Amino acid sequence: MSADLTFGSVPPFYREVYEILCPNQEQVDEDLLVNLLLKSSLPRATITQIWDAVDNKTGFVNRNGLYKALALTALAQNGKTIHDKLLESYAGQELPKPSLGDLGDLRSTSVKLRREKNPNILGYNYxxxxxxxxxxxxxxxxxxxxxxxxxxxxxxxxxxxxxxxxxxxxxxxxxxxxxxxxxxxxxxxxxxxxxxxxxxxxxxxxxxxxxxxxxxxxxxxxxxxxxxxxxxxxxxxxxxxxxxxxxxxxxxxxxxxxxxxxxxxxxVPMDTQQQIQNSKEHMRMLYNGVTKMKEISEKLVMRATGYACDMLQFGQELSSFSNDATSVSAWATGRSETWHHLKKGFKHLSVEYAALGDKAAQEAGDTDSEVVEKLCLFQDLLLAYKVSSVHIL
Structure with missing residues (x-):
């Protein structure tokens, strides 16, 4: 039978199922569709009939074919016979929604099947x-x-x-x-x-x-x-x-x-040797770049740490000035009251310098854990690739 679906409007549920099965807008293969329909609790013979109704003899169905299979599944759950003619009665109406249980399980099953079908493709995002x-x-x-x-x-x-x-x-x-x-x-x-x-x-x-x-x-x-x-x-x-x-x-x-x-x-593709050589060159470029970025980031951490220590020590000296208890001689100040006012200012400034030191220390810690460590992780991965590529060749 044809996989065309020309009757009825598509409910949001159909689109949700398609996005789960085909996140990259690809086609749905037979194994994936059968696994979906098994969640309907229909007999295996009925599921085979539904597949035959949408099969275009390629082993895959497009979005339209999936929607038709979902509509036929809903009709079969209501005791109807699997036939295209039944869909004609939904002209101008929303197509029926099948009961497929928890779609969360469907998502994990879909991901697993796609990875098994394409072992040459990673199939994972970060x-x-x-x-x-x-x-x-x-x-x-x-x-x-x-x-x-x-x-x-x-x-x-x-x-x-x-x-x-x-x-x-x-x-x-x-x-x-x-x-x-x-x-x-x-x-x-x-x-x-x-x-x-x-x-x-x-x-x-x-x-x-x-x-x-x-x-x-x-x-x-x-x-x-x-x-x-x-x-x-x-x-x-x-x-x-x-x-x-x-x-x-x-x-x-x-x-x-x-x-x-x-x-x-x-x-194994025909151009495997060329692909390996291209990959090795790409990884060499990445490894050299990441190594330099890591070295720069480590220097940033050292500078931020040094700056934090300097600000802390600077603030400590200002604090010691503010707490100075030595007697003030006219020989040193010329009877000026400036030193007394300066000591009050030093006390406030020491707090600000301590805060600058804390912020710089926090920056050093964040750069070390969020930048340097991630670059080290990437560098370790690239180095492992370099070693494994030697074994392959």
Whole structure:
């Protein structure tokens, strides 16, 4: 049958369903439409009839075909027979609205099916990647160990709602297993261990780097729900370093067990080598630019921090003038009352300089957390791409 819909006016519900299924104004494929119609609780045979009524023999339907399927679904729910003639009675009227349950489930199903149908396309925007998980890595206040002291980190996963303790060696073992499990994915690098003499600044920078590492992995569209990642973020037993190797020793890489392995050649475009070279050049440009931007941002933080300290010290000196209790001699002031009035002014000025110092310190903190850290995250991602592209070629 034809997918044309020439009778009746389209209710807002139809448009809402189309926007959920086709956010980029594309067509609706058979699997996606059938999954939608299954929410109507109609028999499978009836759903097949509805598809046959709108099928144009391409495996897809356009917006008009979807609207027709929705109208036929509503009629079938009311006990009507699936036939185009029934729609003619709605000339000049609003088409019937089918009952499809919660559209929130439909949205997630639609997104999942689109990603499965197009494995060569990311299928996520930045916010959706961030929503996969958020990892916090905090430094434990006391070092552990009787002879050789070591630092422990508290790792919290928003997705799994867990908090576990990890040593640096645990992160190292985790990265090692990730590279075996995902040999062609972007596995970010770890910060250096530095066995002895690590100062407070180094430990803090390493904590931030470990946090970036965890978030890049936990938000990777192919790694985030892997059992290896789940184990690292949820296992609360002892000796994590050896345990993760014991559990996942011999685990096959992802392509050995992937459903896409049998049709891998079909998914590789003819110009793949050229695309890789173009990507490498693009990433090289991005990496160099981001590195320079990060260096500039770090200098901004240093200058803002220095300015904050200067304003604070300047205000402290003014405050000491205002609180000066030494006797005033005519030899120094010529019996002028100016010093007495100046001291009152110094007191008010010291408060203003302290406020300037606080604002500069706040600016330094915001720039460090909102600019420098995000540039570091992007730099880590680009560096992982550079390393993985070497393996591909």
């Amino acid at each position: 916010r959706e990647l961030c929503d996969l998980d958020a990892i916090k890595v905090e430094l434990m206040p006391e070092k552990k160990g009787i002879i050789l002291k070591h630092v422990e980190y508290e790792v919290t996963s928003r997705n799994y709602k867990t908090t576990v303790l990890r040593r640096y060696n645990d992160f190292f073992a985790f990265q090692e297993m990730l590279m075996l499990r995902f040999p062609y994915r972007l596995v970010p690098r770890l910060p250096p261990k530095k066995m002895m003499g690590a100062n407070r600044e180094f430990i803090e920078q390493r904590r931030k780097s470990l946090r970036r590492f965890c978030n890049l992995v936990a938000r990777h569209p192919k790694m985030y729900d892997d059992k290896l990642v789940k184990f690292f973020l949820t296992f609360s037993g002892s000796d994590m370093t050896n345990k993760i190797k014991e559990v996942f020793r011999g685990i096959p890489d992802e392509f050995m067990t992937s459903n896409l392995a049998s049709k891998a050649k079909e998914l």
